[in-house]
Amino acid sequence: MTNNFQRALGEGGFGIVYHGYLNGSEEVAVKVELLLRVHHTNLVSLVGYCDERGHLALIYEYMSNVDLKHHLSxxxxxxxxxxxxxxxxxxxxALGLEYLHIGCRPSMVHRDVKSTNILLDDQFTAKIADFGLSRSFQLGDESHISTVVAGTPGYLDPETGRLSEMSDVYSFGIVLLEMMTNQRVIDQNREKRHITEWVALVLNRGDITKIMDPNLYGDYNSNSVWKALELAMSCANPSSEKRPSMSQVISVLKECLTSENLMRNKNHDMESDSSLELTKSFDTEVVPRAR
Known part of the structure; x- marks a missing residue:
């Protein structure tokens, strides 16, 4: 179509634009770089495309467990x-977003991070989907700042005039709060409409159990929850300069998971010891004693 990418028309947020011909006669502008150069285990893979009798389609890998929102609703x-x-x-x-921010050359901003764009496979491995609003930026250039507003209400960076990697961090913070609370991001019937305002209000009252999803029935390590909550609120800070990078986010989340797993292993060991003591006690009671 492009005669081996012979003629470049320019470069925009979606990559290099090439001149080409459709069916050998109709002149077209071809944008190909964005989808083809993105490969990561935590990003939904592009399998191929279809252009048949006027039907255009992008074909992605199948994610059997739908999206995160589906499992929280x-x-x-x-x-x-x-x-x-x-x-x-x-x-x-977070690993998928980190790859977009520092693993891609040039780096990319997703611009529409939300729970419905986090898909889950049969092993509940999460992958970021929907790059329809993604934008590619040259490193070391002021072009990483965009004034184009894009995304979903509630997840949008309040600093809409300065769209950068930190905008994805803000949206991720909202998703993390959504995962913790199982609350709507925006709820007109809530005391505080936006989830960040509601969490801040409840935090001031000092009861984290009122924040966490009641469906968890308290089955979590409080240390990991507090650390994750602090991280989420830091990501959702109105000032982009005070937000962590995705690499820092990953580091803290791994600490949270380690803390959670240690608690579970400790509880499991205690249950095993208790079971062993019960067995010993039971055995000594039922075995006939010498008279």
């Missing part, structure tokens, strides 16, 4: 995600 017949599983999903999603 409570409207579907699905099992409740444990806190440790939610942390693993958060880490997966």
């Amino acid at each position: 409570g409207k579907h017949d699905v099992s409740i995600l444990k806190w440790s599983t939610r942390l693993r999903i958060a880490i997966d999603a």
Whole structure:
């Protein structure tokens, strides 16, 4: 179509634009770089495309467990995600975003990070999807700053005039709060409409159990929860300069998961010891004693 990418028309947010011909006669502008150069285990893979009799389609890998929102909504017949599983999903999603920010050359900003764009496979591995609003930027250039507003209400960076990697960090912070609370991002019937305002209000009252998803029934390590909550609020800071990078986010989330797993292993060991003591006690009672 482009005669081996012979003629470049320019370079925009979606990569280099090439001149080409459709069906050998109709002149077209071809944007190909964005989707073809993105490869990461935590990004939904592009399998191919279809252009048949006027039907255009992009073909992606199948994600059998739908999206994160599906499992948090409570409207579907699905099992409740444990806190440790939610942390693993958060880490997966963060790894995908980190790759876009520092693994791609030039770097990319997703611009529409939200729970419905975090898809889950049959092993509940999370992958970032929907690059429809993604934008590519040259490194070391002021072009990484964009004034184009894009995204979904509630997840949008309040600093809409300065769209950068930190905008994805803000949106991720909102997703993390959503995962923890199972609350709507924007709820007109809530005391505080936006989830960040509601969490801040409840935090001031000092009861974290009122923040966490009640479907978890308190089955989580409080240390890991507090650390994750502090991280989420830091990501959702109104000032982009005060937000962590995705690499820092990953580091903290891994600490949270380690803390959670240590608690579970400790509880398991205590249950095993208790079971052993019960067995010993039971055996000594039923075995006939010498008279």
